[in-house]
Amino acid sequence: MRLPLGPIIACVMILLAWLPSLAMAGGGTPLIDAPLTWSKSKVEASSGIQRGVLEEERLAWYSMVQAPQASWLRLEFGADTKLGLASDNSQTDSFIRITSLEDGAEQVLTAESLAQWNNTSAYFNGTAVIVELITGQNNSLNKLSISSTQVGDVSPIIYSQCGLTDDRVASNDPRVCRITSVGCTGWMINDANHMFLTAGHCPAKPGFSVAQFNVPLSNIYGNIIHPPAEDQYSIDATSIQYTNGGIGDDWCYFGVFPNSNTGQTPFQTQQAAFAIATPPTVASQEIRITGFGVDTDTANQTNQTHTGSFTSNSGTTLKYAVDTTGGNSGSPVIVEGTGVAVGIHTHGGCSASGGYNSGTSYNQTALQTAIANPKGTCQSIEFTYPNGVPTQFSTEGGDQIAVTFTSPLDASAAALPKMIWKYENASITSTISGVLVSDNTYTFTTPAFTCGTRILFGFSARMGATGGLCTWPKAFPQQYLAADASTTSLVLWSDNFQNNQSWTASSDGATAGLWSRGTPNGGGFTGDPLVDFDGSGQCFVTGNVEGDNVSDGIVTLTSPSMDATTAINPYLAYSIWFTNNAGANPDQDVMTVELSNDAGQTWVLVETVGPTGTVEGWMSRIIAVGDFVSPSNALQLRFTASDSSGASVVEAGVDGVRLLADNALGWCGPQGDFNNDLVTDSSDLGLMLLHFGEAGITDLDGDGNTDSSDLGLLLLLL
Numbered sequence: 001m002r003l004p005l006g007p008i009i010a011c012v013m014i015l016l017a018w019l020p021s022l023a024m025a026g027g028g029t030p031l032i033d034a035p036l037t038w039s040k041s042k043v044e045a046s047s048g049i050q051r052g053v054l055e056e057e058r059l060a061w062y063s064m065v066q067a068p069q070a071s072w073l074r075l076e077f078g079a080d081t082k083l084g085l086a087s088d089n090s091q092t093d094s095f096i097r098i099t100s101l102e103d104g105a106e107q108v109l110t111a112e113s114l115a116q117w118n119n120t121s122a123y124f125n126g127t128a129v130i131v132e133l134i135t136g137q138n139n140s141l142n143k144l145s146i147s148s149t150q151v152g153d154v155s156p157i158i159y160s161q162c163g164l165t166d167d168r169v170a171s172n173d174p175r176v177c178r179i180t181s182v183g184c185t186g187w188m189i190n191d192a193n194h195m196f197l198t199a200g201h202c203p204a205k206p207g208f209s210v211a212q213f214n215v216p217l218s219n220i221y222g223n224i225i226h227p228p229a230e231d232q233y234s235i236d237a238t239s240i241q242y243t244n245g246g247i248g249d250d251w252c253y254f255g256v257f258p259n260s261n262t263g264q265t266p267f268q269t270q271q272a273a274f275a276i277a278t279p280p281t282v283a284s285q286e287i288r289i290t291g292f293g294v295d296t297d298t299a300n301q302t303n304q305t306h307t308g309s310f311t312s313n314s315g316t317t318l319k320y321a322v323d324t325t326g327g328n329s330g331s332p333v334i335v336e337g338t339g340v341a342v343g344i345h346t347h348g349g350c351s352a353s354g355g356y357n358s359g360t361s362y363n364q365t366a367l368q369t370a371i372a373n374p375k376g377t378c379q380s381i382e383f384t385y386p387n388g389v390p391t392q393f394s395t396e397g398g399d400q401i402a403v404t405f406t407s408p409l410d411a412s413a414a415a416l417p418k419m420i421w422k423y424e425n426a427s428i429t430s431t432i433s434g435v436l437v438s439d440n441t442y443t444f445t446t447p448a449f450t451c452g453t454r455i456l457f458g459f460s461a462r463m464g465a466t467g468g469l470c471t472w473p474k475a476f477p478q479q480y481l482a483a484d485a486s487t488t489s490l491v492l493w494s495d496n497f498q499n500n501q502s503w504t505a506s507s508d509g510a511t512a513g514l515w516s517r518g519t520p521n522g523g524g525f526t527g528d529p530l531v532d533f534d535g536s537g538q539c540f541v542t543g544n545v546e547g548d549n550v551s552d553g554i555v556t557l558t559s560p561s562m563d564a565t566t567a568i569n570p571y572l573a574y575s576i577w578f579t580n581n582a583g584a585n586p587d588q589d590v591m592t593v594e595l596s597n598d599a600g601q602t603w604v605l606v607e608t609v610g611p612t613g614t615v616e617g618w619m620s621r622i623i624a625v626g627d628f629v630s631p632s633n634a635l636q637l638r639f640t641a642s643d644s645s646g647a648s649v650v651e652a653g654v655d656g657v658r659l660l661a662d663n664a665l666g667w668c669g670p671q672g673d674f675n676n677d678l679v680t681d682s683s684d685l686g687l688m689l690l691h692f693g694e695a696g697i698t699d700l701d702g703d704g705n706t707d708s709s710d711l712g713l714l715l716l717l718l
Contacts, residue, residue, distance in 0.1 A: 035207060036181040036224075038150045040076075041067070045131075046145040052084050052094055052135035060142065062132040064101075065149060071223035072152035073129065075121040077145060083111040084140025089433065092136035096144060098229075102126025106261070107229035112465075113260035117234045122260075123152075123180060123210065123226040150181075152224070163354065167323050171290050171305035174270040176332065178215050178292040178301060179235075181207035184330040185291030186254075187341065190275050190521070191371055192380045193474070194267035195255040197276075198330030199346040199360075200242040203252050209235055211256050213270060215292065215302055222300040230261050231269075239376025243366055248317035250346040251360045252330070253370040255377035258469045265469070268477065271530060274332055275522070275546035278363050279318060279342035285310040287320040289345050289357075291331030301327050307336050311356050316364040318343045319356040333359045339526060340546045374408075381414050381461055382406040383472035386441065389535070391491070393455055393483045397448035403434065404441045405461045412464030419444040420477070421457035429477075449485035456480035458535075473535040481535045492570070493562045493659040496536040502560040503540065509553030510643070513543035513650065520653070522546050527579030528651040533618040534575070539655035541577070542641055550589075550650035554642040561599060562659045564631035566695050571660040572637065573622045577653030578609045587611050588645035591652050593621075594638040597629035603638060604628045618655070635659070661697055672717040674698055680717045688714055 047061035067073045075098065084094040096109040102125045109117065133144040176187045177196070184202035188194050202208055213231045218224045226232070233256035242252035258265050267273060290305040308322035318333055324345060333343035344367075347358040360367070374380070384404045393399050405414035417434035434442030449455055458476035462469055473479040495501050497517050505515035517540050522528035526549060532539035540557055542550050564570040578591040590610035594603040606628055607621070625631050641652035672680035674687045674697050688698040691706050698706040700713045 035183040035205065036152060038152045038181065040148050040150055042148050043146045046078070047133045047143055050133060050135055050142045052138045052140055052142060054091065054137055054139055057092060057134055057136055060133045060135045061144060062130060063146075064128055064130055065146065066128040067149055067151045068127055070127045070151040071219070072123050072125050072226055073127070074123050074150040075129070075131065075146055076148045076150065077114065077119045077121075078147040079119065080143060081114065081119065081145050082141065082143045083109075083114065084136055084138045084142050085111055086136060086138050091138045094136040094138065094140065094142045095134050097132045097134060098122075098124065099130045099132075100124040100126050101128045101130065103228075105226075105228040107232075108261050110260075113234075113257070116236070116257040117260065118209070118237075120209070122229040122232040123212075125226050163323075163350075163352065166295070166325070168293070168295070168299075168304040168306040168325075170299070171303045173290050173303065173305065174213070174272045175274050176290050176292070176303060177211040177213050177233075177266070178303075178327075179208065179330065180210045180212060183292075183294075183301070183327050184208075185293075185328055185345075186211055186330055187290075187332045188266055188270065188273040189341070189371075190273040191374075193255065193374070193377070193470075194265065194273045195239070195253065195374065195377070197332070197341075197344055197367075198252045198254070199344055200244040200250040200252045201346065202330050203240050203242050203254070204244040208240070211235060211266070213266060217298040217302055218300040220297055222295075222297055224301050230259060233257060233259055233266055236377040239374070241370040241375060247347050247358045248315060248360055249364065249366070251344050251364055251367045251370075253367065253374070255374070257377060263469070264477070265471075267474075268471075273530070274334075274341040275339070276362055277340050277342055277546075279313050279333075279361055280335060282310045282313050286336035287318075287322050288334040288336045289320070289322045289324055289328060289331050290334065291324070291328040291345070293325035293328040295325065310335075313361065316361045318359045318361050319349075320359075321350065321354070321356050323350070324348065324357055338546060377463065379408045379463060381408075381463060381470040383459055383470075389481060391483050393446055393449055393485045395449050395451040395485050397446050399446040401444045401446070402437070402441055403444065403459055404439075406440060407463060414440060414461040414463070414470075415465045417442045417459065417461040419457060419459055421446075421455055423450070424454040424456055424482075451485055453485045455483045455485055457483065473531060479531050479533070479535060491658055492564065492566065492661050495559075495657050496534050497532070497538045497540060497655060498536055504558040504560075505540075505555070506558070507553060507555045510555050511551045511553065512548050513550030513555060513641075513643070515540050515542055515555050515557040516544045518544050520544065522548070522651075526649050526651065527582050529577045529618065529653045533577075533620075533653075533655035539653055540639075541653040542651060550641050550643040550652065552643055552646065554640060554644075555652075557639045557654060558600065559637040559657065561633070562635040563633040564625055564635045564659060565633050566661070566691075569661075570625045570631050571622055572625055573620070573656070573658045573660060574637065574654065575618050575620045575656045576609065576639065577618050577651070577655075578641065579651045580610050580648055582649035584647040585645050586648050588648055589642055589650050591639065591641045594640070595623075595625070595628045596636045596638065597632040597634060599634040600636050600638075618653070620656075672700065672714050680714070682718075685714060685718065 050060035093110045098107045107122045179186045182202050186196045186198040211233045214227050216225045236255050239255035286307050287310045288307045292301045306323040312319035331345040332341040343359045343361045345359040349355050349357050386402045419432040422429040432444045460471045520529045580589045588611050593606040596603050643650045674684045691698045695704050700710040
């Protein structure tokens with residue numbers, strides 16, 4: 001519930017008059033950025049010292065900050081601002097909450113995220129915000145002081161369009177961002193941590209501070225509208241590597257902190273990144289430039305794109321006849337039709353009579369060196385599991401998972417290691433703190449779980465106490481590791497595709513998009529998976545490069561033989577990916593899953609995915625083998641993706657295939673309860689005698705054979 005507004009702190013600002021200018025770029029026009037113009041006013045507002053209490057969180061102080069006639073505002077906090085921290089899991093951190101009266105957008109800042117934002121807030125639309133200090137359940141001292149506000153104006157338009165008209169159109173590419181307040185464009189790349197590239201002259205100026213995604217249209221007067229705080233990310237100054245050396249040597253590689261509200265990285269939210277490559281030869285190629293150039297009315301500094309001819313590729317300089325304006329500096333130089341970026345747009349040069357604009361090629365050695373040697377949040381902690389990643393948890397709890405967190409050379413040691421888990425299909429997550437056991441290895445002890453449930457989990461740690469957040473799986477929480485809570489694990493055969501287990505890939509007429517095993521590397525822009533399903537790192541995908549999809553035929557993936565004869569009631573579990581919603585003729589093709597019990601002589605259809613209604617994402621399946629074929633020792637799965645309609649984009653994937661005995665995903669009876677009726681009795685004895693001399697669930701001592709030793713164990717359990 002919102003409390004009534006408190007005292008109003010008047011911070012009246014007078015906007016600078018907007019003087020639009022049209023500087024048609026000639027051959028020497030450099031640096032087409034569009035820095036935000038704004039004014040600053042001193043504010044004297046302080047909460048005074050406020051002590052937290054252990055019993056509850058409480059609103060300790062609030063105030064309104066106003067800037068009449070402002071299009072946007074941003075707060076700067078005093079150096080004496082202090083927020084209390086929880087000392088253990090029973091306490092909570094203090095925090096600042098800022099709310100825009102224009103659109104209700106909120107930002108929450110703890111001591112950690114306030115430091116990452118360099119004692120500033122996100123950008124807020126409108127003329128006023130409410131600022132609240134909430135003391136956490138801790139007995140620390142707190143203080144909030146506001147030292148000044150930044151108030152936005154409208155940027156002038158600087159054109160570098162090629163010809164008489166500006167031919168840019170609206171874009172929704174999720175990989176590009178607006179960088180404020182320098183007025184540049186950045187874009188996410190498919191490196192280890194999905195960091196960013198932009199022009200080198202952008203960080204060379206003050207105000208290289210915030211990356212904004214999902215930018216809304218500006219208002220009818222051209223005043224920019226900021227996205228909510230959930231789509232704004234503070235740039236990590238320690239991550240920035242750049243050179244501002246002119247055309248062909250103008251580049252920047254940088255990272256951002258996780259979002260202060262959601263805790264997620266941009267890649268976890270946007271789920272797309274550019275593959276980068278050396279540029280092709282010029283011949284008949286077209287280039288696309290996408291970014292946040294200035295414009296008139298509602299299009300001003302919003303996501304727009306245009307294509308034009310590729311005119312020159314020489315050394316580390318690219319030239320192209322593509323429309324841009326101020327604010328496009330740093331945009332990706334994309335080879336049209338592939339989605340692959342080959343350089344960074346940096347300089348104007350086009351005019352009403354023609355010409356070309358220029359950028360820095362990915363061939364630039366210094367740029368490649370920077371990407372290979374990341375700093376700050378661009379660095380990644382390596383997660384390794386000395387005892388392996390569990391796929392089964394005891395319902396009683398007490399399982400210990402060992403994780404080693406290895407920081408890059410010369411980087412801060414991993415801090416605040418956590419295991420985050422939840423029940424499948426639940427929204428509430430819980431955390432388990434790691435216990436240091438040696439050097440950089442921690443153990444995590446599981447709690448009791450509800451029997452028969454599936455547990456989704458992942459791990460996180462920071463690069464130092466206030467550094468960047470690293471997670472495993474990297475796409476966590478969109479992607480989780482998974483384990484089953486039960487008393488018995490009965491996995492007869494499994495493949496997470498880390499090793500070659502003799503799957504067969506074949507094609508019938510297909511010219512591209514063949515099945516291959518590896519780490520997904522397509523970039524995700526045409527509907528291919530960005531990551532594997534089970535977090536192991538590898539899977540089978542069709543066409544494992546950007547823009548390579550199933551074309552003009554059929555591609556088939558067939559499993560090796562599996563033995564299902566030792567199971568009373570075998571199940572198959574697998575995860576599949578299929579998209580067919582892009583291209584000139586979408587939603588026409590399908591993916592099929594089939595099952596054979598005679599080593600592939602005959603096949604029975606299990607399911608057809610598509611053609612319409614399919615959505616991008618991994619889909620998990622569990623099927624009873626007996627519903628389709630009689631269990632045998634020559635069981636095989638077959639996955640087929642086809643492009644029969646032409647001019648459509650077909651992307652498919654397979655991961656996490658397992659053959660399970662009985663109800664292995666939720667075995668909840670006591671030891672010896674072979675029929676899963678929750679008691680060990682004469683019925684289970686009968687099953688053991690029926691399977692005497694065989695392997696399987698009745699083999700209690702796990703020696704590969706049900707024999708007198710197992711019978712003796714069962715008699716003790718009856």
